[in-house]
Amino acid sequence: xxxxxxxxxxxxxxxxxxxxxxxxxxxxxxxxxxxxxxxxxxxxxxxxxxxxxxxxxxxxxxxxxxxxxxxxxxxxxxxxxxxxxxxxxxxxxxxxxxxxxxxxxxxxxxxxxxxxxxxxxxxxxxxxxxxxxxxxxxxxxxxxxxxxxxxxxxxxxxxxxxxxxxxxxxxxxxxxxxxxxxxxxxxxxxxxxxxxxxxxxxxxxxxxxxxxxxxxxxxxxxxxxxxxxxxxxxxxxxxxxxxxxxxxxxxxxxxxxxxxxxxxxxxxxxxxxxxxxxxxxxxxxxxxxxxxxxxxxxxxxxxxxxxxxxxxxxxxxxxxxxxxxxxxxxxxxxxxxxxxxxxxxxxxxxxxxxxxxxxxxxxxxxxxxxxxxxxxxxxxxxxxxxxxxxxxxxxxxxxxxxxxxxxxxxxxxxxxxxxxxxxxxxxxxxxxxxxxxxxxxxxxxxx
Numbered sequence: 001x002x003x004x005x006x007x008x009x010x011x012x013x014x015x016x017x018x019x020x021x022x023x024x025x026x027x028x029x030x031x032x033x034x035x036x037x038x039x040x041x042x043x044x045x046x047x048x049x050x051x052x053x054x055x056x057x058x059x060x061x062x063x064x065x066x067x068x069x070x071x072x073x074x075x076x077x078x079x080x081x082x083x084x085x086x087x088x089x090x091x092x093x094x095x096x097x098x099x100x101x102x103x104x105x106x107x108x109x110x111x112x113x114x115x116x117x118x119x120x121x122x123x124x125x126x127x128x129x130x131x132x133x134x135x136x137x138x139x140x141x142x143x144x145x146x147x148x149x150x151x152x153x154x155x156x157x158x159x160x161x162x163x164x165x166x167x168x169x170x171x172x173x174x175x176x177x178x179x180x181x182x183x184x185x186x187x188x189x190x191x192x193x194x195x196x197x198x199x200x201x202x203x204x205x206x207x208x209x210x211x212x213x214x215x216x217x218x219x220x221x222x223x224x225x226x227x228x229x230x231x232x233x234x235x236x237x238x239x240x241x242x243x244x245x246x247x248x249x250x251x252x253x254x255x256x257x258x259x260x261x262x263x264x265x266x267x268x269x270x271x272x273x274x275x276x277x278x279x280x281x282x283x284x285x286x287x288x289x290x291x292x293x294x295x296x297x298x299x300x301x302x303x304x305x306x307x308x309x310x311x312x313x314x315x316x317x318x319x320x321x322x323x324x325x326x327x328x329x330x331x332x333x334x335x336x337x338x339x340x341x342x343x344x345x346x347x348x349x350x351x352x353x354x355x356x357x358x359x360x361x362x363x364x365x366x367x368x369x370x371x372x373x374x375x376x377x378x379x380x381x382x383x384x385x386x387x388x389x390x391x392x393x394x395x396x397x398x399x400x401x402x403x404x405x406x407x408x409x410x411x412x413x414x415x416x417x418x419x420x421x422x423x424x425x426x427x428x429x430x431x432x433x434x435x436x437x438x439x440x441x442x443x444x445x446x447x
Contacts, residue, residue, distance in 0.1 A: 019088030078120025125428030141266025153380035213381030219268035228276030231331030234354035265372030
């Protein structure tokens with residue numbers, strides 16, 4: 001994936017663009033030597049020093065700022081590290097990068113600092129993923145969840161599971177070592193069987209409760225659907241608190257999907273305003289808008305249908321897209337409070353006016369409960385599809401071990417090994433080289 005760990009790498013560790021201060025990180029065996037060439041002297045470890053960085057070739061000043069050295073293994077990457085806190089100027093960055101490259105360092109690839117921290121034992125794989133989640137966090141719940149994972153909550157649980165399986169393997173392997181002992185198989189089944197069953201049940205329960213945790217990390221998608229002029233765009237604007245979508249009395253104003261993101265109880269919700277749904281179509285653009293609206297509705301986690309109670313007919317095309325737990329909103333309550341007695345089973349019905357705000361706070365409360373109800377960022381959780389797959393593989397392997405424990409203990413022992421291996425993939429305790437590229441490609445340069 002990346003060049004050898006003998007390279008010294010550099011990148012901007014702070015955000016992109018102009019800033020009062022930008023932080024540049026240099027990591028690798030030559031980091032301190034390169035720093036000494038820039039600063040003109042060796043500075044003390046772990047103490048911020050006010051320095052002038054100069055080009056060793058001609059003595060020209062690159063910038064003045066702070067320099068800090070960290071010695072391996074007491075650094076983020078586990079290598080020698082130098083950090084420079086300089087003015088956030090693009091010109092400073094260009095000058096610094098040109099000199100660093102000439103002195104033998106190379107630009108870091110995406111996530112390369114964190115990958116080195118992983119390979120040097122400063123983080124495990126679950127913690128590295130949590131660091132990426134923390135950088136990307138948009139809500140307080142996402143931040144809280146990521147910090148918990150970064151502290152090792154999931155790693156500790158996964159390692160405990162793996163140790164339990166390894167403990168179960170000992171009596172299984174005893175039968176393989178002493179096959180002629182008549183009472184050994186029965187003793188093994190009595191000792192290992194219940195332990196395997198308990199662990200498998202524990203994994204299943206943990207898997208079942210992790211869905212809400214993944215919702216915190218991944219967010220939810222909500223499609224606002226309905227016929228033209230029902231008030232969909234007005235509702236989106238009211239929820240966003242700004243003019244996200246164009247509102248007009250002219251039917252068919254919204255032809256493409258307009259999306260905004262909201263924080264609903266700590267969960268990110270992608271709200272999509274869609275084209276009006278109706279039986280007739282006037283041109284190919286309108287037809288394509290309706291096709292996209294249906295596709296978004298079918299793929300969304302939640303649908304909110306908006307209907308005008310004053311309409312002469314109820315849009316069956318809209319209602320047929322709803323599922324239990326979705327919302328049916330009767331809009332324009334400022335113009336009419338009478339609503340038809342028609343809604344699919346299990347759908348939550350609410351009346352509001354986006355214009356006056358009547359009923360809007362109550363709807364937001366209901367929507368937040370539907371999206372974030374039960375979401376808990378306090379405990380360990382399987383926040384990524386990779387974690388879920390590992391636990392599912394372990395559950396399947398333990399089920400096979402339980403079935404084979406009396407008739408074929410050697411197969412049960414192998415299945416237990418496979419379960420331990422699957423759980424070890426969560427933290428990287430077993431080989432995961434084949435997935436490192438996929439994981440670290442989501443990191444930004446400088447991390």
